[in-house]
Amino acid sequence: LSSWFPNQTRTDSSNENTGSEAEESNECKVWRNSMCLFRGAEYERYTNMTGREALSYYDMNLSAQDHQNYFLCSTDAGKFEYETEEECKTVFEAEQKFKLALKAAEDNFRKSHSLSYGLGISSERESLHKRDTNVVVYIRRRLALCARRFGRLKEAVKIMKDLIKEFPTMYVANVYENLIETLLEMQSYGEFNLPKSATIYYTTALLKVRLVAERFSPSVALKKGLTPAEMSAVEAIHKALEFNPHVPKYLLEMKPLILPPEHILKRGDSEAIAYSFWHISHWQRVQGALDMLRGTFEGSWHELSVYPRKETPSSLLFASGLAFGIVILMILVHQFPKPATELFNLPAQWFIHPLKQTYEAVDKFFLHVFSQIEQTWLFKMFI
Numbered sequence: 480l481s482s483w484f485p486n487q488t489r490t491d492s493s494n495e496n497t498g499s500e501a502e503e504s505n506e507c508k509v510w511r512n513s514m515c516l517f518r519g520a521e522y523e524r525y526t527n528m529t530g531r532e533a534l535s536y537y538d539m540n541l542s543a544q545d546h547q548n549y550f551l552c553s554t555d556a557g558k559f560e561y562e563t564e565e566e567c568k569t570v571f572e573a574e575q576k577f578k579l580a581l582k583a584a585e586d587n588f589r590k591s592h593s594l595s596y597g598l599g600i601s602s603e604r605e606s607l608h609k610r611d612t613n614v615v616v617y618i619r620r621r622l623a624l625c626a627r628r629f630g631r632l633k634e635a636v637k638i639m640k641d642l643i644k645e646f647p648t649m650y651v652a653n654v655y656e657n658l659i660e661t662l663l664e665m666q667s668y669g670e671f672n673l674p675k676s677a678t679i680y681y682t683t684a685l686l687k688v689r690l691v692a693e694r695f696s697p698s699v700a701l702k703k704g705l706t707p708a709e710m711s712a713v714e715a716i717h718k719a720l721e722f723n724p725h726v727p728k729y730l731l732e733m734k735p736l737i738l739p740p741e742h743i744l745k746r747g748d749s750e751a752i753a754y755s756f757w758h759i760s761h762w763q764r765v766q767g768a769l770d771m772l773r774g775t776f777e778g779s780w781h782e783l784s785v786y787p788r789k790e791t792p793s794s795l796l797f798a799s800g801l802a803f804g805i806v807i808l809m810i811l812v813h814q815f816p817k818p819a820t821e822l823f824n825l826p827a828q829w830f831i832h833p834l835k836q837t838y839e840a841v842d843k844f845f846l847h848v849f850s851q852i853e854q855t856w857l858f859k860m861f862i
């Protein structure tokens with residue numbers, strides 16, 4: 480697969496030479512999830528069936544910003560290109576409308592492409608051509624995902640390969656991640672070298688694990704040690720864990736899997752959900768792969784290895800609560816002096832009245848005791 484993505488590989492190698500600052504900035508950037516589901520046919524269907532929102536407002540706001548960045552320009556008529564995806568209630572309807580939209584999008588793309596190479600190119604024409612390119616890539620990739628949903632894997636692979644060859648600079652779409660998942664579904668395994676992501680690292684680990692997983696035994700490994708192939712598989716799992724340690728929790732079903740968001744954070748929990756949602760079946764298909772992943776994960780991970788959390792002492796919580804309560808009382812007394820005085824007098828009376836009754840009862844008791852003592856003959860004899 481490395482021959483399909485020359486630009487991706489070259490970009491990755493150049494990023495490694497720029498230093499750790501550029502790498503950290505790319506890792507903290509929010510990316511569009513290339514494996515996201517269809518809005519109307521899948522996300523909205525889940526919401527209607529369960530009554531729960533599958534997407535957050537923040538995620539949908541990012542999608543709206545993506546639409547403005549990639550699809551809108553000054554010559555745009557205001558039509559929403561992903562309106563088809565939101566209105567269609569089934570994937571079949573979405574595929575039919577995407578096919579109709581693709582014809583119109585390709586016509587617009589050819590017109591803007593011819594204009595962009597003429598003399599006196601304006602920024603308006605350039606933005607129009609860029610918009611039409613984004614629309615064509617978006618529709619064709621979603622058509623490939625429709626084919627993937629219906630099991631037409633060869634058709635989906637062909638569409639994705641053609642996209643990568645025709646638009647090698649459209650790295651924003653991350654079409655290669657869709658291609659990898661489809662190839663795994665076809666069981667077309669192979670080694671590849673691609674940009675850094677959870678899909679790349681964990682797929683590389685899966686391909687190496689599948690060669691040794693059936694014959695791997697922890698007891699034998701403790702006695703005789705690991706073979707070179709097993710060492711290579713374990714190292715691949717360790718590299719994947721270093722890149723994103725959240726993925727095994729979903730692959731091993733230690734955490735419940737939910738619908739993937741439309742945007743992910745590289746090396747974060749959202750990327751782990753997006754990867755595991757589609758790739759957990761590929762790991763389950765390889766016998767012994769999850770056992771090998773579990774052994775490596777449990778031996779190299781614990782709760783405090785990444786984000787150690789200090790527990791807040793109870794005394795600090797009590798002191799802060801007491802201070803907050805005193806401040807509230809002072810504000811109430813200052814704003815409402817008479818009602819506050821009456822309010823404080825009432826519990827004070829409730830508290831003082833039982834004490835007063837107790838004091839009177841004790842006083843009467845001792846007076847009665849002393850009067851009884853005075854009447855005794857021993858007391859009179861001493862007098």
